[in-house]
Amino acid sequence: MNIALLKLQLLYSGIRAGQNLPNPLTNPFGLVHLVLPEGVTVSVHRNENGTDSPFTLRKDGAQFFLDIAGSESVPVQWTPPLHSYQQKTSSGVLVSDILTVHGDFIAVHPTHACRFGQSGLSCRYCGSSRDVSQHPPFTPRDLVEAIQIVEQEKRCDLVSLSSGRVDTPDGGVERLEKWVTEIRKHLNVLIALDLVPPETNDWIDKTYAMGVDALYYDSDFFNPNDEPRKDFEKHKVRQLEALAYARRIFPTGAVLSHLVIGLEPLEETRASIDLLIDRGVVPVLAYFPPYDGSNLRSRWTATPEQAREIYAHLYERLVRTRINPHWVQQYDVVLTALEGRFFSNESPRYHLKLKNFYETSYGRAVRFSLARLRRHLRVVPA
């Protein structure tokens, strides 16, 4: 059994609930947290139709098993949903209304529609899958409290915030500044921002200087309701410029770009991977198959078997470069670049050891200290 392939299949098909399962099984967003063999984590949706998924989760005594139709059972670990989700901040906002925890990082729910969410589909990443207007408003102070509540229960290394879709010249930097400032003031975590490429590079300088450790400029602005963008080419050129400039400012591996697999021909995705890696950017391949029953499911072209080639290609390209792939460590809603090693015969070299080291408390301290030190050295008041 190829664990990475199993993860992709789970993301694609979801699971059915078998016998003796605890209640609640899922987190508030309907996802079941599992740890597969080899320590691979996955958050998988519960397939409500209960027919198409070949995977059934069951509990036998203290052990959980994943029964695979027509194949053997795989022992897995089930991670109970965080109690933190049910707690409230001092102003009364539920933690689950503020953030979602994915492995070792926290995705903060945008206070505005995320780009994927605008399509009306569930966003498994940021948790704003439902109507954003129904989300209660929360303040930076609430966010800090929510993270502190989660940290009491679970280690979290990275907090990720998204600007949502913006048309301002700063690409959303100003919108997120107060959030970053508040997190920096109170917490010792790494911060990643998911932004739109700004019009000028000084916004990228500001992003790093204000305390951001990693940066996403997404390469795929998927929105099925959009007309083809008139300025697509111009936008793409600027995006590549911004990514290349950000690569000079941010640490190696800390400039990332989401690529959604399956909504474009796989060869195009492969070409995009090469384009990004050639510029020192780490592609994060988001394998977010639309749920069964959605009208996009029929357009989805990347079955897990097809996607494995792309992941293998990403992994092999990354280990041959000096790009650090560790900014995406334990990411349970996508297959990480390093998890692509299960599709390749190529050795992960020192990357796996480094990943394991970063997961220790010493490694975490080293990682955080290096990030702080780098900023201290690089940022000079003009």
Place this chain on the structure above:
Amino acid sequence: MQYKIDTRPLPIVILARWWRFPVFVLLGYTLYFCFGQQPPEGLSLEGYRALIVFLTCLVLWVTHLLPLPVTGLFALVAPPLLGVMKAREAFSFFGSEPVFFIMGVFILATALLKSGLSTRMALHLLKSGSKSPKRLILQVMLTAALLSFVMSEHAVAAMMFPLIVIITKKLRLSPQQSSYGRTLFVAMAWGCVIGGIATMLGGARVPLAVGLLQEAGNGTIAFSEWTLSMMPAVIVLFGFCYFLLTRFYPIDVDTVSEADAAIDEQIRDCGRLLMEEKFLALLIVAAIACWIFLGAQLGMATIAILAVVLLFMFRVVEWKALQELMEWGVILMYGGAIAISSILNSTGAGLWVTQKYIIPHLSSPWMVIIVLSLLTILLTEAMSNSAVVAIFVPIGMSIAKQFGMDPRVVVFAVASASGLAYALPMSTPSVAIAYSSGYLKLKEVVVPAAIMAAVSWLALMLSARFWWPLLGIHVGG
């Protein structure tokens, strides 16, 4: 807040940002090592340790490993730490008269700047300069020099800089290209430099040197005495500077009449002369008169502080507004410099160094003055002029004693030469301000600056030979 991201390779960034730390460790180790050694023959233990403190301060002043004022504070705390003297004695140097004179002068200069009176004076002095390009250069130099008679030269440069920028913009002079634009900024900087040595108010280095003289018990120098002794050199240098600037840099404009309109506009913006400005002008004139005629009886610091008290009694400026502009750090630096110099003197360390290492190479009092002034003029190009004074005056006074010279001659030679820096941005703030305009390139300034430095040294030596004796200041003792 604006940021710049340093994208150089990380090892280079680390080296650039942290090179100080290994140097500090090395310096600390050297200090510790020297501290454990026996003093050389002929030098007391206190003298030996005082010398260690002095050499450490010397390294810190030259390398700028620490800000100058912080080194000044180090000079105060190091002697008690090393057992050279009690803390009470060391800190008492900070209360010396020159420190308070410097403080008073700085407060008055800051009040001039804050009230806008200095800008008004500068504009009126510049106003008649727009008849021809050469005349404007002369007016800029003259304005800078005259204002530097009554306030610190760097304050004058900072105040005149925006005015010159306005003029260059009105005349459409391009940075890096316009020879005339370059000339105007050089004229401003060198006018400040030359005017700055004319009185004790042009910078704090002269009061510092006089303070060192007083603390060593070698008498003092009166305000009028200093001004009279420097005036011939100042006039010669002013004339030569104008000659050099107008010959060396081609004048690439035909008319400067547009500058006239710009200056008029600025004068209009100043509005009418306020009561506070009138009072301030009167107060400055009165203070100068008192320094000249009553300085010896009342003490220079007493007059300066009294003027400051009157300034606030009549609410000419607000303390809060003033304290933001004041350069308090300079006062700290001078307190430390006076302390270390006095300690060198009282422990006999200064005398020992000069007897052992300097006197054997000098054959006459004239040689002493020639070498000291030459070294000062050379070093002041690369170092803070106050640091040069703090280093050379104590040593010079010890040498003077050995040759039976009047120690005041050393103060005249070193303090005046220390102000005559023309070429490098780090030499003096007025030159640095001129460089910040973007009109100057070092290679275009270095040749005339070298000529000016040579002529300045010559003018000082000629003054020492022919003019100072007429005032009762004899190099030969």
